[in-house]
Amino acid sequence: MLGDDGQEVQLHQPKNDIDTRHKVVKFGVLYESYDPDEEKLYRYHHQRQDLRVSKGSIPIGFESYIPLNEGHNLYLETREGGLSEEGLLTGPAYRISWKFEREVLAAGDGDGWCTDLDDLWTRVLAQFENKNLLSAESLEYLDADPFVLFGIDDEVTQQALVKLQRFPSLRCEASIPTFEEWAAYLRVDPFDSEMKWLVQAFEETELPKPWTCYKGVGSIVCYIRSDTGQVTWKHPFYDYFRQLRDFCREVHNTGKPEEIMKVRVNRLLWTYEASRTETAPDQDPLVSPEYLSRLADIFGYDVKVHGCIVRNLKAQLRVFARSYRERQDVEFGDVINCAEMLQRDVEKYAEMQDHWLHKVKEEVQFDLNLLSNAELQCVNCGQIALSFCLECKDYLCLSCYDSLHTKGSRLHHAPFRLVPCALCVNKPAKLHCTFTDKSLCHKCYAMDHIKQLPPDGKENQPRRIDYLQQYQRYAEFAKERNQKAQASMVPPLELSQGRDDDEAYEAVLSTDWHPFYDTRGVKFYHNFVTGERMRQSPRQVPKTADPGAEPEEMDLSSTKNRFRKSATFGNMSSRSGRGRPSARSANIPPPSVGSKTQPLPLEGFDALETSPKARAMAASQPDMRALRPPFRRSQPNEAQAM
Secondary structure (H helix, E strand, O other), rough: OOOOOOOOOOOOOOOOOOOOOEEEEEEOOOOOOOOOHHHOOOOEEEEEEEEEEEEEOOOOOOEEEEEEOOOOEEEEEOOOOOOOOOOOEEEEEEEEEEOOOOEEEOOOOOOOEEEEEEHHHHHHHHHHHHOOOOOOOHHHHHHOHHHHHOOOOOHHHHHHHHHHHHHHOOOOOOOOOOHHHHHHHHOOOOHHHHHHHHHHHHOOOOOOEEEEEOOOOOHEEEEEEEOOOOOOOOOEEEEEEEHHHHHHHHHHHHHHHHHHHHHHHHHHHHHHHHHHOOOOOOOOOOOOOOHHHHHHHHHHOOOOOOOHHHHHHHHHHHHHHHHHHEEEEOHHHHHHHHHHHHHHHHHHHHHHHHHHHHHOOOOOOOOHHHOOOOOOOOOOOOOOEEEEEEOOOEEOOOHHHHHOOOOOHHHOOEEOOEOOOOOOOOOOOOOOOOOOEEOOOOOHHHHHHHHHOOOOHHHOOOOOOOOHHHHOOOOHOOOOOOOOHHHOOOHHHHOOOOOOHHHHHHOOOOEEEEEEEEEOHHHHHHHHOOOEEEOOOOOOOOOOOOOOOOOOOOOHHHHHHHHHHHHHHHHHHHHHHOOOHHHHHHHOOOOOOOOOOOOOOOOHHHHHOOOOOHHHHHOHHHHHHHHHOOOOOOOOOOOOOO
């Protein structure tokens, strides 16, 4: 038979009319090429029983199967062909497999792909017949044109291929569409990091009422409107995300990423407002771990890695919410300020981390010659440095060293101090006069001091001050002190037990636990790294109330002072006539400091200190968490209703 171009085309003549029962898994796509002769290889001409000729295209990536009576499926796949041994184009390639394991049929020595479907189908039927794999009824049904059996030469398939070329569709091979399938539907490269958020937003968007979806023929997701029965391949929000995609591409070309950040922040607040109207009683506050993580992602950060930006994220989220409530739009300047602020936080944290992880552990870079020659300046005031802290690793003058090392842990630092000159005071002494017992620098000794000495004093040679030996002695002392501190180091949780300064703990950058408030206004702590939540502050860990803790010994001196205070208070109250000492307190004998017997502790309302806090008791005694205050039916002075 001659085709449209006058060339002879091979005809496939089916024996009879076939009752098709194929199921299309994927329609594939039409093959496009600039070469018309190459496109002809992906077309077919079929002559039917009534001598009518059907024309169509062979798709690439097509997949369908035929259910057999034996309980197995017979699959057909197509792909783009390559070149023959002579270097000629071969057209599409086919492969046939069956069963759930996709066992390839008529594979031979290769992988089962063949460019001639008729020849491949003949070898497959011969394999079935020789090995007696199928019944005679199944073989009789399969003895037909494979183009018709598998649905390539089908009106529905050809119409779907033309429609897919003009209109996009969401294809779903599994139970739910994957990220790559959503990206293909939106015509976005799945590896484009700048468009990843858009695909994720499209994937997470819920269908509006009354729209629902189902998986149709060819693994295409169809959307149906329940009130009118309208069925379409188009997502109800496809036009919105398509316009947003075009806007993002235009902004990327202009080099203004803040515009995209502003749009994403508006979408974030709009999402919160939309969800709040539907679930107002159970809606979490805006400043919550979920929305904080999403806001950090908008500006290109991950709170699991950059925990130092959580505090400023909370503040900026409130700023955005205030402007959105007033104008239904966030300020562009606020977006720029937020981006700059978060960048500064990350840079400061990286600098601080580098300092404490590397610079602090470095060996002391100490230059004794420069320090003794008065060539180094104080890091605090800029004057000539006369000391060096072996633990702070800073050069300081004597006055600055004394002011900075008067309290705290710095009080016990090991300093290396030079002897100041007795005359000029500002420079370090290099010589020690054995006659006057004064330490002087070279200039003061040669120009002033030696002229004031008597003749017998000038004959005494000055002694050179050895700073190197002094430095070695102080360095050894600092090393021993650091070793003792590391050996007796107490975990931070034990050191901080019993403190109420939660705000001081929350102010520390890059901590894993961050405070939030739930819908009832109750504070809880969230860990972005592990996703854990708990009510109790992670800083406060009960110790004394813990059954496994070591018993604490009572301090007799503090107990004696407490009894003195209670006795003084009792005498004052008895003299003023406002109260009497109770019989219980009157019978308690005064404590004897020298005795080994411990005094009786005061309990209840007689105690001078309150009981442990409720949260500490709840942490140590789980049974106490179920206790609730009694329900008061009436006021104390209110009579019961009769």
